[in-house]
Amino acid sequence: MNVRELALDTLLAIEQKGAYSHLQLNEAIQKGRLDGRDAALLTEIVYGTVQRRDTLDYYLAPFLRKARRLEPWVRVLLRLTLYQMVYLDRVPDRAAVFEAVEIAKRRGHRGIASLVNGVLRAIGREGLPSIEAVDDAGKRLALATSHPEWLVRRWIQQYGYEEAARMCETNLRPPQSTARVNRLRATVEEALERLRAEGMQAIPGHVAPEAIRAEKGNLAHTETFRAGWLTIQDESSMLVARALDPAPGERVLDCCAAPGGKTTHIAERMDGRGEVVAVDIHERKVMMIEQQAKRLGLDNVATLALDSRRLGERFAPESFDRVLVDAPCTGFGVIRRKPEIKYTKGKDAIAALVEIQQAILRAAAPLLKKGGTLVYSTCTVEREENEEAIARFLADHPDFFLDASLAERMPEPVRPHVKGGMLQLLPHHFDSDGFFIARLRKKV
Numbered sequence: 001m002n003v004r005e006l007a008l009d010t011l012l013a014i015e016q017k018g019a020y021s022h023l024q025l026n027e028a029i030q031k032g033r034l035d036g037r038d039a040a041l042l043t044e045i046v047y048g049t050v051q052r053r054d055t056l057d058y059y060l061a062p063f064l065r066k067a068r069r070l071e072p073w074v075r076v077l078l079r080l081t082l083y084q085m086v087y088l089d090r091v092p093d094r095a096a097v098f099e100a101v102e103i104a105k106r107r108g109h110r111g112i113a114s115l116v117n118g119v120l121r122a123i124g125r126e127g128l129p130s131i132e133a134v135d136d137a138g139k140r141l142a143l144a145t146s147h148p149e150w151l152v153r154r155w156i157q158q159y160g161y162e163e164a165a166r167m168c169e170t171n172l173r174p175p176q177s178t179a180r181v182n183r184l185r186a187t188v189e190e191a192l193e194r195l196r197a198e199g200m201q202a203i204p205g206h207v208a209p210e211a212i213r214a215e216k217g218n219l220a221h222t223e224t225f226r227a228g229w230l231t232i233q234d235e236s237s238m239l240v241a242r243a244l245d246p247a248p249g250e251r252v253l254d255c256c257a258a259p260g261g262k263t264t265h266i267a268e269r270m271d272g273r274g275e276v277v278a279v280d281i282h283e284r285k286v287m288m289i290e291q292q293a294k295r296l297g298l299d300n301v302a303t304l305a306l307d308s309r310r311l312g313e314r315f316a317p318e319s320f321d322r323v324l325v326d327a328p329c330t331g332f333g334v335i336r337r338k339p340e341i342k343y344t345k346g347k348d349a350i351a352a353l354v355e356i357q358q359a360i361l362r363a364a365a366p367l368l369k370k371g372g373t374l375v376y377s378t379c380t381v382e383r384e385e386n387e388e389a390i391a392r393f394l395a396d397h398p399d400f401f402l403d404a405s406l407a408e409r410m411p412e413p414v415r416p417h418v419k420g421g422m423l424q425l426l427p428h429h430f431d432s433d434g435f436f437i438a439r440l441r442k443k444v
């Protein structure tokens with residue numbers, strides 16, 4: 001099957017079945033047995049078309065006024081072709097239009113092929129409608145960066161126009177491949193050397209001392225990864241175990257642990273001594289934690305499938321030195337990686353998640369020893385799920401307080417973003433995921 005046709009099927013699965021783009025893409029690359037070049041083109045077209053969906057629809061709208069009800073596949077075909085015409089310099093417009101018309105002929109009938117041809121050629125002739133002409137600044141930003149208007153307005157209210165605009169623009173850029181070096185196996189320098197020997201262009205991370213970045217290629221496809229020297233993880237996410245700061249020999253509870261990125265980081269930082277109890281609600285995902293721990297050579301990880309709102313039924317009060325709640329959240333800090341979530345998650349998702357986050361915190365709090373540390377983190381930028389969640393928890397739990405030592409525990413460049421024991425990173429700060437981290441202590 002050709003790349004554009006695979007792109008069409010992949011995009012339809014994402015839109016109609018609610019499939020995650022990265023999983024659907026991997027499946028398509030394997031199914032189509034694509035070589036590196038075609039896989040890269042498919043990835044670019046699929047991610048780009050999802051990322052720019054609303055902008056593309058705005059561009060298409062005036063040319064579709066006369067079209068009667070459009071079948072979903074035809075709209076997706078128009079979007080992915082227009083994406084190539086507008087954003088991909090290396091694909092000549094004529095080639096993109098030709099391919100689209102051929103696909104329309106194969107899938108539909110002559111009428112559809114001629115509609116596709118007519119719309120795309122008219123755009124080529126007449127040009128795109130201007131977004132600058134839109135009066136309202138919030139609406140303009142939403143359209144130009146293809147985010148839902150309600151979300152953009154929320155971000156403007158929370159962070160101001162400038163920060164919101166930078167966040168929206170950064171969300172359109174593909175993320176670099178980053179990984180954490182397993183300090184029980186190698187130093188960052190040794191890992192970089194091994195990767196370079198494998199032909200990878202890798203450099204140290206921007207903020208996390210244990211991070212490396214690939215300037216090109218995927219670190220997960222290297223021997224260095226397979227040998228258990230690396231874990232694929234974003235740099236912001238690496239700051240969570242640093243905030244928790246576990247010591248060798250301690251007992252640590254990770255309440256929302258799958259697929260194990262932070263559990264294994266914590267276990268590495270404990271030099272493989274003591275115990276990390278990794279809990280997740282999904283049995284299948286718990287197995288992923290076990291696989292990762294095994295690959296990394298860590299034997300201080302115990303796993304359990306359990307709803308963490310019911311932790312009290314399984315664990316004794318004050319039985320852990322440290323607790324991590326890396327809570328389920330809207331994920332609006334990782335839109336670069338999962339672009340479809342900006343369209344699928346609405347305001348009601350925030351409200352529902354806020355209740356789950358509080359319930360997990362409530363269940364986890366009694367299990368922490370007096371004087372112990374609790375870290376709460378999310379990969380979102382919503383204050384309701386972050387600062388406000390902490391304020392609500394503290395109001396209900398006077399035996400906890402925010403630990404101002406978080407700033408000094410963070411790498412130097414991150415410190416200005418820490419405020420009173422809480423850290424909110426936005427994607428454009430360090431070209432990493434948007435993340436929230438709060439460090440709390442239980443009174444002695």
Ligand SMILES: C[S@@+](CC[C@H](N)C(=O)[O-])C[C@H]1O[C@@H](n2cnc3c(N)ncnc32)[C@H](O)[C@@H]1O
Nearest residue numbers: 256257258259260261262280281307308326328
């Ligand atoms: C942000 S992800 C965790 C990522 C993980 N800490 C890592 O670093 O790899 C949130 C996890 O919480 C789990 N989860 C959701 N609701 C839960 C609940 N009530 N109890 C336990 N785990 C839950 C999800 O299955 C998901 O794996």
